[in-house]
Amino acid sequence: MGTWRTTSATWTAGPWSLARRGAELADIAYRGRPVMRAIRAVARDQDWNTPEWTVDVLADDDTLSLGLQAGLLSGTLTVRGTAGELLIELDLEAAESFSTNRTGLVALHPPRLAGTALRATHPDGTVEDTAFPAAVSPHQPVFDIAALAWEHDGLAVEAVFAGEVFEMEDQRNWTDASYKTYSRPLALPFPYDLAPGERVRQSVTLRAKELRPAAPLAADTRIVLSPGGAFPETALGAATGPDPEPVPAPLGTAVLVELDLWTPNWPAALERAASAGLPLDVRVIARPGADLDLLAAHLVPHWIARVGLFDPDTHVTASLDGLRAALDRAGLRPPLVAGSRAHFTELNRNPAAALPDADALTFSATPLFHDPSTEQLLESVAVQRTVALQAAASGRPVYIGPVTLRPRFNNVAATASLASPRTDLAAGYGPEFTGAADRRQTDDPLAAWTIASAAALAVPGVAGLAWFEEWGTRGIRSAAGDPYPVAAVLETLAAMSPGELLWGDSPDGLVWALGSRTGPRTRLAAANLDREPRAFTVAFGPEELRLTLGPLGWAAID
Known part of the structure; x- marks a missing residue:
């Protein structure tokens, strides 16, 4: 479980405390009460990639001083309380010219502040009364920030920003567990160049005052499950690794395959996905003018569950008219899906992509898009519930996925994506060139995380969840077909799919449960994302079940 624990060191100064995780100042608290999820220094290149800092602890007493170095940037991050x-x-200096989209401090506010009143002070001294968004905000909720003030958990908190003009975005769009206040407004041109010897000097000053005692913690941990319509279908993403492919037993109710019509091996990708013998959830990436009749001809021999169409630049659906016409000419009339092949962000920011003539909506989930830490992975689960509910409020069926740890492609890259020039799959396709694998894919705790994620995403209106890949470095099995621990979870969810969904809220974002009822038979699955053993109760109808799960553990109860 070592890869699921981030090395941290606690630092205190009077009433203040924080956990230092490399260059990140996490879990900032005043008298034990959370103030900030984190403050960190970032340096984002022209494709929004974030190099990891090399960190030297220069001082660790009344003042915490960290030496930072990444690529062409070096400097210090200093904390005084x-x-x-x-x-x-933060004080950074560029050794040579550095092209960047953002270099400076970012402050991450916890999602528990949703709906909390917020006062923003602008650089000209004017004040704006607003709130941390309750619904996930598609665009920046606050611009032109010099200071922010709010109250929470009996504290009055103020954050003062200097060295640059800051603004805020709602990172829950990407299932990050934060609102982010960052510098260099996005309205300014980017990338921009830091000249040799140019320095970036920024600061954040936190102030806190106790107004009243903290609210007492709940004594009991209880999850109440209620009926929520049909249990979502369980699908796997098609494997994108190189041949030869293993021949594992089919799992779930569909295989989700992405076909980029610009690449020469998309027909081979389609045929390999179809070899599982399951219905195909086909997601097509094509520019206007692409040969959709050729696509339809290739689809005719196969069992097609649904088809979606996405623009390769915007990653959202612009129109289904051409696809519908091509399928109709081929005698195919599958349900059509619209939305985003990237994050919920793109669907939230482009409501026109939720075409009224689409049969269902879709988006993917990639919790490690901004931050590769295990803390982000675990904390993202509660935010997955938030975006699932917001998407399902459309009233149309929602298909979420693929759910992957790392991105399948960089949807904000300024440079062209790589692809195989071959017509076969000897080198793989798609994410094999454009995506990233994660070392946690093969670990035992991913099984618990997947149960928790399924419980968070399976809300009324979510018709299907697609997970990872069939096999390979991003899969549920190795390239030889040997199952990773998460495969057992997907088998459990697939067995639950034919029933009625039983769903409920997590009391703390750490313990989760969901169920499936078929006639008199009820199946349950539960997970504990805490790093400590947890005892909790799952109630479903007149029945209750008391469970104790170990750290990052899960259980299936039939």
Whole structure:
């Protein structure tokens, strides 16, 4: 379980405390009460990639001083605390010209602040009264920030930003567990160049005052499951690794295959996905003018569950008219899906992509898009519930997936994506060139995470969940077909798919459960994302079940 624990060191100064995780200042608290999820220094290149800092601890007493170095940038991150104030200062210098989309400090506010009143002070001294968005905000909720003030959990908190103009975005769009206040407004041109010797100096000053005692923690941990319509179908993403392919037993109710019509091996990708013998959820990436009749001809021999069409630049659906006409000419009339092949972000920001003539909506989930830490992976699960509910509010069936740990492609890259020039799959396709694997894919705790993620995403209106890949470095099995621990979870979810969904809220974002009822038979699955053993109750109808699960553990109860 070592890869699921981030090395951290606690630092305190008077009433202030934080956990230092490399260059990140995490879990910032005042008298034990959370103030900030994290403050960190970032350096994003022109494709929004974030190099990892090399960190040297220069001082660790009344002042915490960290030496930072990444590529062409080096400098210090310094923290000083007094009775009511915590000062965080960044001083970076570019050794050579560095093209960047963002370099500076970012402050991550916890999602528990949703709906909390917020006062923003602008650089000209004017004040704006607003709130941390309750629904996931498609665009920046606050611009032109010099300071923010809010109250939560009996504390009055103020954050003062200096060295640049800041603004806020709702990172829950990407299932990040935060609102992010960052510098260099996106309205300014990017990328921009830091000249040799140019310095980036920014600071965040946190102030806190106790207004009243903290609210007591709930004594009991209880999950109440209620009927929620049909249990979502369980699908796997098609394997995108190189041949030869293993021949594992089919799992789930469909295989989701993405076909980029610009690449020469998309027909081979289609045929390999169809070899599982399951219905195909086909997601087509094509520019206007692509030969959709050729696509339809290749689909005719196969069992097609549904088809979607996405633009390769915007990653959303612009129109289904051409696809519908081509399928109709081929005698095919599968359900058509629209939305985003990237994150919920793109669907949220482009409501026109939810075409009224589409039969269903879709988006993917990639919790490690911004931050590869295990903390982000675990905390993202509660936010998955938020975006699932918001998407399902459309009233149309929602198909979420593929759910993958790392991105299948960089949807904000300024440079062209790589692809195989071959017509076969000897080198793989798609994410084999454009995506990233994660070392946690083969670990035992991913099984618990997947149960928790399924419980979070399976809300009324979500018709299907597609997971990972059939096999390979991003799969549920190795390239030889040997199952990873997460395969057992997908088998459990697939067995639950024919029933009625039983769903409910997690009391703390760490323990989760969901169920499936078929006649008198009820199946349950539960997970504990805490790093400590947890005892909790799952109630379903008149019945209750008391469970105790170990750290990052899960159970299936039949």
